[in-house]
Amino acid sequence: MIESVSLLGFFTLGLLVGFGHCVGMCSPFVLFVSRRYVPATGGRGAVLAAQLWYTGGRITTYTLLGAIAGGVGSAVALAGSLLGLQRAAAVVAGAALVIWALVALSDLVPGLATGGRLFGKVAARLRGRVPGHPYATGLFLGLLPCGPLYSVLIAAVGRGGPLAGATALALFGLGTAPALLGLSLADELLARHRAFVNRLSQLFLLAMGVWFLWAGLRG
Amino acid sequence: MKRGETLLGLLLLALVLAGLFWARARGGTGAAGTGEGLPDLSHADAVADLGAVRLRLAVTPRPLTAFAAHRWEVTAEAGGAPVPLAAGRISFAMRMPMGDHDYSLEPTPDGGGAAEVVLPRCASGERRWIATVEATVAGELHRARFRFDLEPPAPTP
Numbered sequence: 001m002i003e004s005v006s007l008l009g010f011f012t013l014g015l016l017v018g019f020g021h022c023v024g025m026c027s028p029f030v031l032f033v034s035r036r037y038v039p040a041t042g043g044r045g046a047v048l049a050a051q052l053w054y055t056g057g058r059i060t061t062y063t064l065l066g067a068i069a070g071g072v073g074s075a076v077a078l079a080g081s082l083l084g085l086q087r088a089a090a091v092v093a094g095a096a097l098v099i100w101a102l103v104a105l106s107d108l109v110p111g112l113a114t115g116g117r118l119f120g121k122v123a124a125r126l127r128g129r130v131p132g133h134p135y136a137t138g139l140f141l142g143l144l145p146c147g148p149l150y151s152v153l154i155a156a157v158g159r160g161g162p163l164a165g166a167t168a169l170a171l172f173g174l175g176t177a178p179a180l181l182g183l184s185l186a187d188e189l190l191a192r193h194r195a196f197v198n199r200l201s202q203l204f205l206l207a208m209g210v211w212f213l214w215a216g217l218r219g
Numbered sequence: 220m221k222r223g224e225t226l227l228g229l230l231l232l233a234l235v236l237a238g239l240f241w242a243r244a245r246g247g248t249g250a251a252g253t254g255e256g257l258p259d260l261s262h263a264d265a266v267a268d269l270g271a272v273r274l275r276l277a278v279t280p281r282p283l284t285a286f287a288a289h290r291w292e293v294t295a296e297a298g299g300a301p302v303p304l305a306a307g308r309i310s311f312a313m314r315m316p317m318g319d320h321d322y323s324l325e326p327t328p329d330g331g332g333a334a335e336v337v338l339p340r341c342a343s344g345e346r347r348w349i350a351t352v353e354a355t356v357a358g359e360l361h362r363a364r365f366r367f368d369l370e371p372p373a374p375t376p
Contacts, residue, residue: 013318020242020316023235025342075337079286090342150286150339151318182235189228215342 010152010168014175017148022176023183028097028208029054029141030184031201034192036100037134044188050134051184057138059173062149063166065142069156070165078153089143090216097209104202142173145215242316253314254349254366267363272297272356274363282370285340293324294331295356303330307354315341324354338369346371 030051037050065082072078131137152172156165191197258265264277277292291309295302307324311317317339324332338348346369353362 009319016242016245017316017318018242019235019238023239076286076288079337079339083286145340145342147315147339147341147343148318151320154337154339155319179235179238182231182238186228186231186235189224190232215344218344 007168007171010155011171011175013148013152014172015178016175017152017172018176018179021146021148023179025146026141026180027183028205028212029093029137030180031187031191031205032097032100033134033137034184034187035104035201036137040193044185047184047188047192048181051181054134054138054141055173055177055180057135057140058142059138059170059177060135061139061142062169062173065149065153066156066169066172067162067166069153069169070159071162073157075154075157078157079150083145086143086145087216089140090145090212092216093141093144094209094212094214094216097205098213099209101202101206101209105199105206144212253347254364257349257364257366260350260365260367265365267352267365269361269363272302272359272361274352274354274361276350276352276363276365278367283367284370285338285372288335288337290333291322291336291350292327292331292333293352293354294329295354295361297357301330302356304332305355305358307332307352309334309336309353310351311336311338311348312351313341313345313348315343315345317341340369340372 033050033054034047037053038046069075069078131140149172152169156168159165159168187201191201258267258276260276260278261283262281264275267274267276273296275294275296277294279290279292283289293304293307293309295304304324304326309322309324311320320336320338322334322336324334327333332354348367348369350365350367351362352365353360355361
């Protein structure tokens with residue numbers, strides 16, 4: 001039988017996964033949230049607030065998934081019902097990153113940023129489609145396919161009920177927060193206000209967007 | 220001001236990177252590696268020869284897929300004869316940190332130990348896992364590692 005993980009163990013696991021996994025896989029979304037929801041003139045406090053809302057959204061989704069896992073009581077049944085949803089989330093999130101990055105990079109192509117009508121329309125539409133609040137973005141991105149999240153859900157299945165599962169996943173989500181909040185503050189201090197580094201960030205967002213699209217479509 | 224911000228940013232980044240190395244070292248995922256040279260369980264049961272003791276690891280049903288329950292059974296033999304396991308555990312890791320997958324082995328009627336395991340799929344596409352078996356045989360703890368690849372997911376219609 002699977003070794004029982006204590007509630008503190010779920011937090012520790014989140015901490016480990018946050019630094020060991022999320023820093024790589026979720027960093028594009030951290031950069032995206034800072035750029036989408038905080039104007040260039042916004043300070044560190046505004047970035048921290050946006051990131052806390054985003055984190056809160058993610059944790060809310062994890063908590064709901066934990067409640068379902070604890071309630072369903074079967075990792076196999078849970079996985080079957082989640083996989084399609086998570087693939088779709090990866091495609092949508094990847095597409096949003098790609099278009100967002102292309103819009104940000106469009107001023108590199110003369111005439112495109114101001115004169116490209118089609119491009120302008122796509123950009124305007126996208127701005128209207130991306131959730132208007134980082135909490136909503138966090139709620140949605142909590143559904144992204146994620147190996148460690150699957151692992152924690154498998155462990156939560158055996159916790160004996162929706163409340164226990166929800167608590168376990170909420171603690172896991174909280175554990176992932178320090179790494180991503182640290183990354184967002186480093187981004188604010190090092191990249192967001194430096195044109196060249198910010199440009200590199202946009203290229204990174206583009207590359208990761210393509211990757212998420214590919215991962216979602218590949219299944 | 221700008222210089223102070225840069226230093227603070229670099230310090231934060233260094234802390235995040237230190238955390239990354241800490242997490243990877245503590246999770247033991249770096250040690251998982253690719254497992255080349257380990258007994259391969261992907262398509263058939265495998266045996267690890269530890270000198271005095273041989274540990275056999277069998278998995279059913281096949282093929283090995285993510286998000287499906289598989290029964291992992293460990294049996295031991297010494298000098299060509301089966302010997303009972305006093306206790307045992309099996310854990311799974313891959314290069315990508317995937318959380319804890321530690322299972323205690325329940326005794327089986329033939330003296331072995333078994334666990335029902337569900338492994339997740341890594342979103343990166345990585346499918347190579349390393350299984351580590353720890354079994355107490357005749358009062359001594361033996362440890363063996365095996366490698367296997369999960370089957371790729373079925374193509375989406």
